Amino acid sequence: MSGTGPERPSSSPATAGSPGAIGSVVPIGFRENSADLESALEVKGVWKYYGDFPALRDIAFNVMPGSTVALLGRNGAGKTTLLRILAGLSKPSRGSVTIHGSNVREESTRRRIGVLGHGISLYDELSAFENLRLFAKLYGVANAPQRIDEMLSRTDLTRVRDGLVREFSRGMRQRLAVARVFLHDPQVLLLDEPFTSLDDRAIAVLQALLNDMHVRGRTIVMSTHQLREAMETATHVAMIQRGQIVHAGERTQVMLDDTGWLYRTYGDN
Amino acid sequence: MYLRQAWTIAAKDLRAEWRTREAVNASLAFMLVILVLFSFAFDPGSSDVNIQAISGGLLWLAYSFAAALALNRSFARELQNDCLDALLASPISASALFFGKAFANFALLMAMEIISLGVFSVLYNVKVLTQIWGLLLVILLGTWAITVMGTMFSALTVNLRLRELMLPVMMYPSLIVPLTAAITLTSDLLNGIPLRGENLLWVKVLVAFDVIFTSLVVILIDTVLVG
Numbered sequence: 001m002s003g004t005g006p007e008r009p010s011s012s013p014a015t016a017g018s019p020g021a022i023g024s025v026v027p028i029g030f031r032e033n034s035a036d037l038e039s040a041l042e043v044k045g046v047w048k049y050y051g052d053f054p055a056l057r058d059i060a061f062n063v064m065p066g067s068t069v070a071l072l073g074r075n076g077a078g079k080t081t082l083l084r085i086l087a088g089l090s091k092p093s094r095g096s097v098t099i100h101g102s103n104v105r106e107e108s109t110r111r112r113i114g115v116l117g118h119g120i121s122l123y124d125e126l127s128a129f130e131n132l133r134l135f136a137k138l139y140g141v142a143n144a145p146q147r148i149d150e151m152l153s154r155t156d157l158t159r160v161r162d163g164l165v166r167e168f169s170r171g172m173r174q175r176l177a178v179a180r181v182f183l184h185d186p187q188v189l190l191l192d193e194p195f196t197s198l199d200d201r202a203i204a205v206l207q208a209l210l211n212d213m214h215v216r217g218r219t220i221v222m223s224t225h226q227l228r229e230a231m232e233t234a235t236h237v238a239m240i241q242r243g244q245i246v247h248a249g250e251r252t253q254v255m256l257d258d259t260g261w262l263y264r265t266y267g268d269n
Numbered sequence: 270m271y272l273r274q275a276w277t278i279a280a281k282d283l284r285a286e287w288r289t290r291e292a293v294n295a296s297l298a299f300m301l302v303i304l305v306l307f308s309f310a311f312d313p314g315s316s317d318v319n320i321q322a323i324s325g326g327l328l329w330l331a332y333s334f335a336a337a338l339a340l341n342r343s344f345a346r347e348l349q350n351d352c353l354d355a356l357l358a359s360p361i362s363a364s365a366l367f368f369g370k371a372f373a374n375f376a377l378l379m380a381m382e383i384i385s386l387g388v389f390s391v392l393y394n395v396k397v398l399t400q401i402w403g404l405l406l407v408i409l410l411g412t413w414a415i416t417v418m419g420t421m422f423s424a425l426t427v428n429l430r431l432r433e434l435m436l437p438v439m440m441y442p443s444l445i446v447p448l449t450a451a452i453t454l455t456s457d458l459l460n461g462i463p464l465r466g467e468n469l470l471w472v473k474v475l476v477a478f479d480v481i482f483t484s485l486v487v488i489l490i491d492t493v494l495v496g
Binding site: 087088089090091105107108110111113115117118119120121122123124125126130134135137138139140164180 | 349358
């Protein structure tokens, strides 16, 4: 053990290959006796270029069903770019992404994904109910009116069901955005900094829904800067730095006790 | 399912537009202002001016200028709150999303054009009812051409800072053929010449343009939206 820094755990640091090579596959969320399980999310040799700049470099990992993965990294590390590719909102320059074995751009695959980006993705001119009904129709949600009322109740928005979103407070809009993401009961949730700028009530609602999803074996991948919330929720962590995954593995007790430990250990200062 | 998804998008756009009226108010006002200004320029009461001969050009100039205003909002309204990302992440095909937006735009443009046709008839003392069915057919075909190209370029320019400028710059050159056909047919119809013989060739041009470019957009729209 070196005396100059903290000891690195033996979990799997990712190594990036040369451009064009398929990188080593990092299993995230691998569980014992789950070798026969299909990966919930499989990323193979993903590169993303903006002009000549490689925003993502040879990203490769698997996420097993039921895992909650916190994707950590500093601003500009590539978290949002990676999540947009996982969500099918952007195409990788090279490599592929599959969700439960299917291409992410297939409609049947997108039906199984819930995506929460930086914006609330709601229409100001529509009411809370109309917004949720729109997405219920697009996702083909069965018993939509009952499901919408259930989600409005869980996010404590029943009393403003028919109010226009433009008249909502910031906290109400955030809770409605959370309701939208969970409306179709997705099997894989992709959340980009979900706790950022949420008020306490919205954080509580989101954490309750995330815990519920985790209990029911759903897969969650979220990028975040809120280390405390991330460590409390995550079963696994992946750290991305300059477009490469530099660490991936289980969330350990030391990470929970000292949220800055991961950055000190694997960060590039 | 495909049509239901397209209709869901169209209904959402029409409902949002009905509540804000931001595109309709601006476009309809612009359309009417153009017609009024040209009535000052050409003096419709003067016997020296053959209004019927230039009526097609006048009408389609007003229609296409005002359409650029309305079509610019089509995808731009999805930028608010990052709604476009939510639509693209949902299990709706890009072409169903396109058709939903195109149907809503088409309905709005048709409504505005029919209102301004009535205003045009009064201002310029032109009888539009004598060949009304032929005129409606030409307006339908010409408006669909503007809608398809405008909605596609609205999607293409949605992330550009100068999209209000770029949309007309890209859209108008692509509309030279259908606008020529629509202007020629409209002028003939308002001169009392029915749709037959040589005129039918222009109708075929309009139909062919609509079919070819609608098909092309369906093929290209996923690349345009997702890259």
